[in-house]
Amino acid sequence: MTKIAIIGAGLSGLVVAERLHQLADVETFEKSRGVGGRMATRYADPFQFDHGAQYFTVRRHRFRDFLQLYLKGGVVAEWPLRMAMLEEGQAPEPMDTDHVRYVGVPKMNALAKALAEDKTVHLQTRVEAVVPNGDGWQLVSDDGRDLGRFDWVVTAIPSPQASAILPDGFVHQNDIARVEMSGNFTLMLGFDTDLPIDWDGARTRYSSIGWIAVNSAKPGREAGTSIVIQSTNEWADEFLEEDKDKITAHLREEAEKLMGVTLPQPVHTAIHRWRYAAVQTPVGEPFLADEKQRLAACGDWCLEGKVEGGFESGMALADYLEERL
Ligand SMILES: Cc1cc2nc3c(=O)[nH]c(=O)nc-3n(C[C@H](O)[C@H](O)[C@H](O)COP(=O)(O)OP(=O)(O)OC[C@H]3O[C@@H](n4cnc5c(N)ncnc54)[C@H](O)[C@@H]3O)c2cc1C
Structure with missing residues (x-):
């Protein structure tokens, strides 16, 4: 063979x-210690954060067909999230969701784990x-x-x-x-209380933050209130080597301005730097x-x-x- x-x-x-x-x-x-790559999840008991890919969409038939088995098996599920657009000084604007968003269940790498089950994979x-x-x-x-x-x-x-x-x-x-690939900073905050917000995922305008998600609102995540805050790729590239404490402080402060709330003191805080998160210029060949x-x-x-x-x-x-x- x-x-x-x-x-x-x-x-x-x-x-x-x-x-x-x-x-x-x-x-x-x-x-790494597990499979899934950038479809990644981090645990910090009782919190859980998908700190890479937030969800995925399906545009082509081959991916749609492939996913059927995993949707039936509960490895992947739709995430019927309430979307908002955030801008500093403005009330959150509810956004129409034009396409279905999917997540791995109970964590983002569930699909990769299912695929790896009967294969020879040498971890670490x-x-x-x-x-x-x-x-x-x-x-x-x-x-x-x-x-x-x-x-x-x-x-x-x-x-x-x-x-x-x-x-x-x-x-x-x-x-x-x-x-050309670009970076990303992902801030993970765990709270022992609910937050006064009425959306599950938010895009932003005019900000160094590109996305905020209530990770605990995804299907199959029963853990405590966990928030994922992701910088824009451009901002991450500019500050990639910056001290992580400074990045953490900046993203938290910026998130409060966007969300229009004073966040309670998190009981868990972590930051992850992705050096290669997004693709700016692809090859253009499969x-x-x-x-x-x-x-x-x-x-x-x-x-x-x-x-x-x-x-x-x-x-x-x-x-x-x-x-x-
Ligand atoms: C912050 C962030 C947010 C994202 N948001 C979304 C989103 O909302 N929706 C969406 O569709 N996509 C999103 N993505 C992109 C999505 O995660 C990727 O497109 C997809 O997971 C890429 O899969 P891949 O197999 O090509 O690469 P990867 O997932 O990067 O897999 C590569 C694997 O190779 C391993 N590896 C690297 N070097 C070596 C080596 N030398 N030896 C052995 N192993 C090695 C790595 O550990 C990794 O597990 C996001 C990504 C990030 C980082």
Whole structure:
């Protein structure tokens, strides 16, 4: 059987694994303790925060069809949220929601977890190098371990990380270099009391904050009142190396101005910096493959920086590889 290594157990990598695991010998390598990548959740008992993707939408039939099984199984659910537009000095404006929004249940990475269930996924294994070995590739971890020899290597990680791992001879290095990704700061606040607000998710105008969500209002989250505050990507890029306490103070103060309330003292506060959160300039192709060298790259940065973009990229690469097995 052809041996395929997938680097990254976010949605795009796991979709490739799901499609190919019965046709090839597939192993997935993931640097974190769990799967899901940017579809991420953090616990701080009793609070729970989706600190990456907030929800996802479905625009194309393939993603819609794929999700049916998981909707039926309760792994994914609609989030019928009350949306608002926030602007400093103005009352929150209720917003019409033009499309259905979905979330993983009971946390954002539930879909990735379901996909990973019957696959070989090596957690806490950061791939550092892809080294030529005869007509294949040897994978080496950051702590110098030999992770095995593979016929095909697929990266399913953000573009700057893919560029660093893929050998210089990968024919699409210049295409990857053209991709632009931007950062995000996510502030997580847990309260032991309800908040005096009548919306569940809010977009903003004229602010360094782009999104505020009542995470505890999502389906399946019974934990205490948990609020997720996400900066705009532009603001995050400007202050990416700034002291995290200063970022925390700024976002909290800004959130109070937008929400028009004085927030009670949170019983839990945490901040997360995403260096590669959003895609500003995608490749414009569903995936990048080098057939001669048997190297390929997929991920949301190929098409669009959304959950559905990651899914479409993984599916398209799986179509391509399936024909070559
Ligand atoms: C703050 C934020 C808000 C977002 N909001 C939304 C939203 O509301 N709606 C929406 O649709 N999308 C949203 N997104 C985007 C969405 O999360 C992504 O488009 C999608 O999850 C990308 O999936 P992926 O598989 O391409 O990459 P990722 O999810 O990034 O998966 C890559 C995986 O590779 C692993 N990895 C990286 N390097 C290595 C290595 N060297 N070795 C081993 N493993 C490695 C990482 O740990 C990660 O698990 C948001 C993202 C962020 C960060």
